[in-house]
Every structure is written in C-alpha cells, then in structure tokens.
Amino acid sequence: MASEFTPGEIMVAAAAREIRDGEVAFVGMRLPLLAFCVAKRTHAPQAVGLFEAGVIRDAAPPSMLYTMCDPPNIAGAAGCVPMLTLMSVLQRGDVDVGFIGGAEVDRYGNLNTSYIGSYEAPKVRLPGSGGAADIACLARRLVIIMPHERRRFRTRVDYVTSPGFGAGPGWRAHVGLPGGGPSALITTMGVFEYDRAAGEAVLRSCHPGVTVDDIRRESGDLVFRVDTTEPTAGPTAEELSIIREYDPTGFWTG
Amino acid sequence: MSKVMSMRDAVERFVPDGASVLLGAGLEGLIPFAAGHEIMRQRKHNLTLLGPISDMLFDQMIGSGCATRVCAAWVGNVSAGLGHCYRRAVEHGIPHPVEVHDHSNFTFALALSAAAQGVPYMPTRTALGTDLLKTNPGLRVIESPYDGSPLVAVQALEPDVAFVAVQRADEEGAAHCWGAMGVAAEACLASRSVVLVAEQLASHETIESDPNRVLAPHFRVSAVVHEPFACHPSPMQGFYGRDHAAYHAYHDVTRTETGFAAWENEWVHGVGDRRGYIAKLGHERLERLFIRRRRLAAEVDYGL
Numbered sequence: 001m002a003s004e005f006t007p008g009e010i011m012v013a014a015a016a017r018e019i020r021d022g023e024v025a026f027v028g029m030r031l032p033l034l035a036f037c038v039a040k041r042t043h044a045p046q047a048v049g050l051f052e053a054g055v056i057r058d059a060a061p062p063s064m065l066y067t068m069c070d071p072p073n074i075a076g077a078a079g080c081v082p083m084l085t086l087m088s089v090l091q092r093g094d095v096d097v098g099f100i101g102g103a104e105v106d107r108y109g110n111l112n113t114s115y116i117g118s119y120e121a122p123k124v125r126l127p128g129s130g131g132a133a134d135i136a137c138l139a140r141r142l143v144i145i146m147p148h149e150r151r152r153f154r155t156r157v158d159y160v161t162s163p164g165f166g167a168g169p170g171w172r173a174h175v176g177l178p179g180g181g182p183s184a185l186i187t188t189m190g191v192f193e194y195d196r197a198a199g200e201a202v203l204r205s206c207h208p209g210v211t212v213d214d215i216r217r218e219s220g221d222l223v224f225r226v227d228t229t230e231p232t233a234g235p236t237a238e239e240l241s242i243i244r245e246y247d248p249t250g251f252w253t254g
Numbered sequence: 255m256s257k258v259m260s261m262r263d264a265v266e267r268f269v270p271d272g273a274s275v276l277l278g279a280g281l282e283g284l285i286p287f288a289a290g291h292e293i294m295r296q297r298k299h300n301l302t303l304l305g306p307i308s309d310m311l312f313d314q315m316i317g318s319g320c321a322t323r324v325c326a327a328w329v330g331n332v333s334a335g336l337g338h339c340y341r342r343a344v345e346h347g348i349p350h351p352v353e354v355h356d357h358s359n360f361t362f363a364l365a366l367s368a369a370a371q372g373v374p375y376m377p378t379r380t381a382l383g384t385d386l387l388k389t390n391p392g393l394r395v396i397e398s399p400y401d402g403s404p405l406v407a408v409q410a411l412e413p414d415v416a417f418v419a420v421q422r423a424d425e426e427g428a429a430h431c432w433g434a435m436g437v438a439a440e441a442c443l444a445s446r447s448v449v450l451v452a453e454q455l456a457s458h459e460t461i462e463s464d465p466n467r468v469l470a471p472h473f474r475v476s477a478v479v480h481e482p483f484a485c486h487p488s489p490m491q492g493f494y495g496r497d498h499a500a501y502h503a504y505h506d507v508t509r510t511e512t513g514f515a516a517w518e519n520e521w522v523h524g525v526g527d528r529r530g531y532i533a534k535l536g537h538e539r540l541e542r543l544f545i546r547r548r549r550l551a552a553e554v555d556y557g558l
Binding site: 029051052053054055066067068069070071073074075076080082083084087090091114115119122123124125126127128129130131132133134137138159160161162163166171172175176177178 | 280281282283284306307309326327328329330332333336337340341344345354356357358359360361363364367378379380381382383384385386388389403404405432433434435436437438439440488489491492495496498501545549
C-alpha cells in the first residue's frame with residue numbers, strides 16, 4: 001500500500017475493485033472514469049467501458065478527460081454509436097455494473113441529484129439525472145460514489161432521481177425495475193455493501209485512520225448495519241501511479 | 255436548391271418567440287453555442303429549451319431570460335459544477351421563473367425517437383419508481399398490453415426547431431457527422447425544422463462519397479449555416495478540443511447576477527456575431543485547441 005493518498009484516491013481504488021474482469025461497465029465521468037482506467041490497467045484488462053454519449057471503450061482513454069465527449073475518448077474507441085444504442089444495451093440487461101454519484105442518499109440507496117427541498121419551491125436546484133436514473137434503474141449492479149458528509153445522508157431523499165431499493169425489500173420488483181439495484185456505496189470514509197434482500201447498507205470497511213464510531217458520527221440519518229469490518233485496502237503504488245497519471249494536478253481526486 | 259443562410263437569418267426565421275428549440279444533441283460535444291448566442295442577441299422570449307445535457311449553454315440562455323421552460327435531463331456546467339443562472343431562475347425566479355420537465359438521458363432520447371417515428375409515445379422500463387414521473391407530465395406509467403408489466407410511456411417530443419452541429423454539409427443539407435453524436439440523428443427526424451450548423455461547406459460529391467456517414471435524410475433539413483468554430487467551447491471531433499478554461503471562467507464569474515450580465519455583454523452582445531466572438535478569443539487561444547495530430551479512418555470502398 002502506498003503511504004500517502006487522498007480520500008479521492010482511495011475512493012477510486014475501491015471503485016476500481018468493483019469492476020470484475022470481462023464485465024461491461026457504464027462508466028460516467030470523474031471518479032468512476034478514473035476507476036475504470038485503474039481497473040483496465042490492473043485486474044480487469046478485459047472490461048469494457050460504456051459512456052452514455054455513445055462511446056464504447058476497450059482500452060482506457062489515453063489522457064485525462066473533462067467530459068465523455070472529449071476527442072481523446074472517441075479516438076481509438078471500440079465503437080461510437082447513437083446514445084439510444086447504448087441505452088438499449090443497458091435496458092436489455094447487458095450492463096454488469098454502473099457507477100453514479102449523488103448529492104443525497106437515503107437508507108435504501110435512493111439518490112437525489114435533482115431538488116433539495118420541494119419541486120414547487122426548491123432550496124437548491126441540482127443539475128438533474130443525466131443518465132444516472134437510467135443506470136440506477138437498469139444496470140445489474142449499481143455502485144454509488146460520494147463524499148461522506150452528514151447532510152448527504154437522509155432518512156428519505158427529497159426527490160428520487162435514481163432509485164435504489166425504493167421503500168425497501170421487494171419494491172424494485174413491485175414497480176417493475178429490471179436492474180439489481182445498489183451493490184456498494186463508496187465514500188470518503190469507508191465502503192458499504194448492500195444486503196440486497198433487505199435493501200440496506202452494511203459497513204464493510206473503514207478507510208485507514210477512520211473508525212466505525214467516526215463513520216456513525218458523520219452519517220447523519222443513514223441507517224446501516226455493521227458486521228465485521230476491516231480497513232479498506234488503500235491504493236497500491238501501481239494504482240496510485242495510474243490515478244496520478246490521469247489526474248496529475250488532483251483536479252478530481254485532490 | 256441551396257439552403258445556405260447566415261445564423262442571423264436562420265434564427266430570425268426559425269426561432270419565433272415561444273418556440274421550442276433543441277440544442278446540444280451531441281451531449282457535451284458538438285454543442286452549437288453560436289446558435290444559442292445568436293438567439294440571445296436577438297432577445298427571443300418565452301422559449302422552451304430542449305436537450306439532453308447541453309453543458310453550460312442552457313445556463314447562459316436561461317440567464318439571458320429567453321427561456322421560460324426547460325425540458326432536459328441535466329442542466330449545469332459539466333466540468334465546473336452547478337449552473338448558477340439555472341439555480342437563480344428555478345430557486346428565485348431570476349430573471350424570471352422557468353418551468354422544468356425532468357427527463358433522464360434515456361427518456362429524452364425516447365421522446366425524440368417517438369416523434370422521429372411519428373408515434374405518440376415510446377415504452378421503456380427506465381424511470382419506473384423515480385420522481386421524474388412526478389415532475390414531467392410526459393412520463394406516465396402504463397401496463398404492457400402483452401404481459402401486463404409496468405412500463406413508462408414517454409411522450410413524443412417534437413421540437414419546433416433543432417440546431418445540429420456537423421463537421422460538413424452540402425448546400426442541400428446532406429451532412430457528415432462523427433464523434434459522439436448522442437441523439438443527433440433522432441433530433442433531425444423529430445423536429446419540425448432542422449438547421450445544420452456546419453464547420454465546413456462541402457461539395458455534394460464529398461458527401462455522396464460516404465453515404466453511410468450521412469446524419470439524416472437531406473430533405474429533413476431546412477437550413478445550412480456555415481459557421482466555423484460554432485461549437486466553442488465544446489469540442490468538435492477532428493477539428494478542435496474542449497476549452498475547459500472557458501467553462502471554469504464562466505462558472506466563476508456568473509456566481510452573481512451582475513457577473514452574468516457582464517459576461518453576457520462581453521461575450522454575446524458585445525461581439526456582434528460569431529466572427530466577433532472568434533476575433534475576441536484570439537488566434538493564440540484557438541491555436542491551442544486545434545487538433546494537432548490527425549487520426550484518419552481507413553478508407554471505405556463503395557466500389558461497384
């Protein structure tokens with residue numbers, strides 16, 4: 001394990017480990033993109049990355065990207081197709097894992113990136129879904145990445161942009177959602193996995209230097225179970241060098 | 255018959271007050287900022303903005319006061335964060351309130367696809383169980399007539415006009431487009447009028463040489479605007495990269511209403527037209543964005 005790393009860097013390393021070799025991953029931008037790059041170049045060389053604008057990548061992009069449509073993401077892509085083609089692939093169940101971030105998450109893994117407060121009189125208008133709702137509805141597994149801040153963990157989010165387990169066990173099947181729902185929540189303090197039968201988060205590991213009590217204190221209204229926890233494995237020297245190759249100034253992970 | 259006209263004429267003709275206007279079909283690339291800025295210069299009113307993401311262009315148009323409704327999956331500034339003008343409009347009604355119909359990228363694409371195919375809706379399983387169903391009247395849950403499963407019926411969305419950026423077009427509106435195209439093809443079929451914003455005006459022979467690369471039937475196109483660098487600061491594959499600094503600078507200066515007004519005066523009204531905008535950007539800045547290393551595709555043989 002490398003000795004010094006930022007919370008962003010350990011989140012990327014943890015997220016990379018959620019991509020298994022040979023899987024099809026709906027990637028998105030920022031930390032998930034870096035996670036895809038790390039996974040591709042370490043344990044998952046056969047993984048395929050999809051970007052909702054229509055880009056299919058067999059190889060990590062050659063340089064840091066600010067958006068999925070930056071020209072280096074398209075040059076050398078395995079394919080560049082209409083957005084509807086990739087959304088169709090997602091809907092028919094071909095995507096193993098998707099990544100999204102959220103402004104707020106609740107006890108059942110529902111995410112809000114739309115409105116803090118009400119639709120009629122919002123306190124904060126957030127940007128909205130983009131492709132996040134689609135990934136949450138349709139991917140076989142959903143990995144959520146977000147900063148660990150009390151205000152972000154709610155009993156019930158104000159607005160369900162991207163559904164997790166809705167109102168609890170059985171809800172996804174009841175409303176007709178085909179995807180599997182959240183499998184992991186990676187924060188700046190630890191990694192949770194979801195008990196998908198109960199629809200609830202279970203703390204799996206605390207990042208180095210963080211205790212379970214620290215996490216409890218900073219988790220606001222998030223309800224989670226604690227079984228046996230261990231320290232999150234930090235980024236290896238190799239993982240860290242890949243992350244810093246893509247993000248040399250710490251723009252995303254600093 | 256040539257469909258070539260200036261951006262000024264295209265906006266005057268195809269964007270009446272109250273129109274629904276699709277911009278940014280390519281998501282974060284190929285965004286025709288030049289069209290949006292001309293709409294702002296002509297001080298159009300009461301527009302409905304349609305687009306999946308459109309990066310910060312919608313924020314600018316909302317700040318200028320030309321939009322009263324937004325129908326989109328995402329509005330903000332992709333690399334810098336929240337859209338300040340969007341927030342001011344939705345949270346405080348500044349410069350006036352905007353009504354939002356929330357889509358996801360998939361439902362937006364399906365809404366266009368329905369209009370493109372001339373049917374009232376498209377069924378999908380996405381968005382089931384989300385609150386998008388509550389904040390978009392064009393998303394309704396129905397039951398499949400075949401297996402009874404719940405589906406979302408996404409209502410067809412027929413823009414009055416779509417501005418679609420392409421690398422090259424001929425005078426009649428046959429065009430080649432490449433790179434990440436998002437919903438560009440659906441937009442060309444779904445919209446009542448289509449204005450192509452072309453980096454290059456190409457000969458008919460050039461377009462005919464590669465018919466598989468043609469974006470849409472040329473008879474769907476109403477106008478061709480030849481406007482180099484029309485997508486800055488968004489990228490155009492094969493021509494120029496994304497000007498990240500422009501997004502961050504805009505984000506910083508538009509934190510306040512007066513900051514936005516100053517930005518708008520400087521970069522939209524003050525420049526007069528796209529030529530003035532490019533002159534203001536300056537040669538050095540453009541030079542840094544131009545593609546340096548060409549990467550040509552293999553030849554395609556359509557031989558007989």
